[in-house]
Amino acid sequence: MENSTDDYKIQSLDVDAQKILKTALKDPSAVNLEKVSNIIVDQSLKDQVFSKEAGRICYTIVTAEAKQRTGLVFRKNLLNRLQQEFNDREETRARSLHAWTCFVTFICNIFDYLKVNDMPMVVLVHPVFDCLMRLGQPDALMNEEEVDCLVLQLHRIGEQLEKMNSQRMDELFFLLRDGFLLQDGLTSMARLLLLEILEFRAGGWMLSGTAHKYYYSEIAD
Amino acid sequence: MSDWTKDRRHSTEQDRRSNGPSRWSNCRKRGVDGSLRAGGGERENNNRHPDERSSSFTTPESTGPVSRCSMASDWGSLVQEDEDIRRDVQRDMQRRRILGTEVAQRERKTSSGSSGSHDSKDEDNIETDEAVLLRRQKQINYGKNTLAYDRYIKEVPKHLRQPGVHPKTPNKFKKYSRRSWDQQIKLWKVKLHAWDPPAGEDQEETQDHEEQLELGDVMDIELDFPTLLPPCAAHSLSVQGEDEDFSGTPVKLQKTEDVEPGMF
Numbered sequence: 001m002e003n004s005t006d007d008y009k010i011q012s013l014d015v016d017a018q019k020i021l022k023t024a025l026k027d028p029s030a031v032n033l034e035k036v037s038n039i040i041v042d043q044s045l046k047d048q049v050f051s052k053e054a055g056r057i058c059y060t061i062v063t064a065e066a067k068q069r070t071g072l073v074f075r076k077n078l079l080n081r082l083q084q085e086f087n088d089r090e091e092t093r094a095r096s097l098h099a100w101t102c103f104v105t106f107i108c109n110i111f112d113y114l115k116v117n118d119m120p121m122v123v124l125v126h127p128v129f130d131c132l133m134r135l136g137q138p139d140a141l142m143n144e145e146e147v148d149c150l151v152l153q154l155h156r157i158g159e160q161l162e163k164m165n166s167q168r169m170d171e172l173f174f175l176l177r178d179g180f181l182l183q184d185g186l187t188s189m190a191r192l193l194l195l196e197i198l199e200f201r202a203g204g205w206m207l208s209g210t211a212h213k214y215y216y217s218e219i220a221d
Numbered sequence: 222m223s224d225w226t227k228d229r230r231h232s233t234e235q236d237r238r239s240n241g242p243s244r245w246s247n248c249r250k251r252g253v254d255g256s257l258r259a260g261g262g263e264r265e266n267n268n269r270h271p272d273e274r275s276s277s278f279t280t281p282e283s284t285g286p287v288s289r290c291s292m293a294s295d296w297g298s299l300v301q302e303d304e305d306i307r308r309d310v311q312r313d314m315q316r317r318r319i320l321g322t323e324v325a326q327r328e329r330k331t332s333s334g335s336s337g338s339h340d341s342k343d344e345d346n347i348e349t350d351e352a353v354l355l356r357r358q359k360q361i362n363y364g365k366n367t368l369a370y371d372r373y374i375k376e377v378p379k380h381l382r383q384p385g386v387h388p389k390t391p392n393k394f395k396k397y398s399r400r401s402w403d404q405q406i407k408l409w410k411v412k413l414h415a416w417d418p419p420a421g422e423d424q425e426e427t428q429d430h431e432e433q434l435e436l437g438d439v440m441d442i443e444l445d446f447p448t449l450l451p452p453c454a455a456h457s458l459s460v461q462g463e464d465e466d467f468s469g470t471p472v473k474l475q476k477t478e479d480v481e482p483g484m485f
Contacts, residue, residue: 122303124296
């Protein structure tokens with residue numbers, strides 16, 4: 001069963017790019033895979049919606065390429081481009097919070113989808129943690145956009161991430177507790193998000209029924 | 222907040238600061254940006270004691286293992302390497318299964334009731350946990366990926382090797398505690414240093430060292446490394462979480478406070 005390419009949310013790309021991607025999804029050997037990975041990464045840094053879904057596109061291309069047995073060129077290009085962006089993340093953050101949060105969303109999405117032997121790629125574990133730790137820093141917690149990004153990623157991949165390295169997860173949560181308790185100037189929304197994620201993890205990466213009610217139900221007047 | 226809780230929070234913070242990132246970052250051969258660390262990282266290693274060994278094992282006199290070729294630090298290659306190691310380990314496991322039955326049959330034929338114990342051939346003495354095997358294989362690869370190892374295998378053919386004198390690659394399929402294994406790897410690499418190229422010699426490109434899967438790598442036919450700890454002591458040591466720190470770095474003994482005096 002083939003996913004219609006609408007599922008991949010590529011509408012935001014220009015027509016040529018869309019065409020290349022569609023081809024890549026079916027027949028990777030027919031396109032320049034370095035170009036494809038650049039298109040995907042570039043778009044992920046601009047478009048929040050795309051960055052949440054890009055992992056699936058990448059997964060499909062990698063799988064298709066593996067079947068063709070031409071070597072995993074796309075994956076290699078993608079990862080190396082990702083690594084570049086990771087190395088430049090501080091500049092990206094200084095330039096644009098939006099691009100920075102898109103990047104984090106993207107790399108976490110890749111972590112989630114691009115598995116090797118049914119396990120997340122080991123090489124991404126520390127970089128992902130580095131990004132999340134950055135989001136947990138005092139200056140980042142002041143921005144709701146960054147807090148929102150942080151808790152979203154933890155909801156999506158926290159459990160898997162913890163399995164790969166629980167020590168770093170502990171460290172991250174030390175930071176988050178500190179931020180929640182000690183930091184002046186946090187918006188109440190930021191504090192709400194932090195409290196929810198603290199409870200979420202404490203509950204084994206899920207919320208109890210009552211907690212869920214508290215955070216997610218409409219408040220009746 | 223009461224005074225008591227204030228103090229408690231404060232001291233925990235301090236503990237955490239000093240034990241924080243540097244604890245795990247010490248073990249990593251690569252910095253967060255993927256570049257190979259020589260002997261220490263940048264910001265994360267400020268807390269390290271100056272005498273502390275670098276993350277690759279070294280003997281006090283040498284400057285470090287001389288790599289034949291730099292292991293890749295770009296993510297694309299690292300993922301590929303991980304896959305390759307996994308494939309190699311699975312191949313080894315398969316060979317072991319096949320060869321194991323052959324050797325066992327041979328032994329039954331020539332068995333003379335001698336006292337030689339081959340209990341590692343018992344099923345319960347074989348390491349089968351893939352995660353453990355992968356980690357061990359990586360550690361072995363780091364040792365084999367050196368000029369010293371290349372020179373050693375050229376100089377001393379297998380049939381001329383004397384146990385105890387010549388380094389022998391630890392057998393990853395045998396059951397050992399984590400500490401025992403790490404210790405064997407460390408001693409093995411120390412022994413290999415005897416074949417380091419003399420300083421100043423041109424480090425010419427040695428031929429690509431194909432993973433010569435020697436029988437000894439999958440079976441223990443010769444005498445093994447002496448067990449470094451009596452079996453009961455080895456088992457009572459708390460084995461570190463086998464699933465920690467999968468980053469492609471050589472794992473050294475991390476908890477130095479566990480080391481008993483006279484261990485080295």
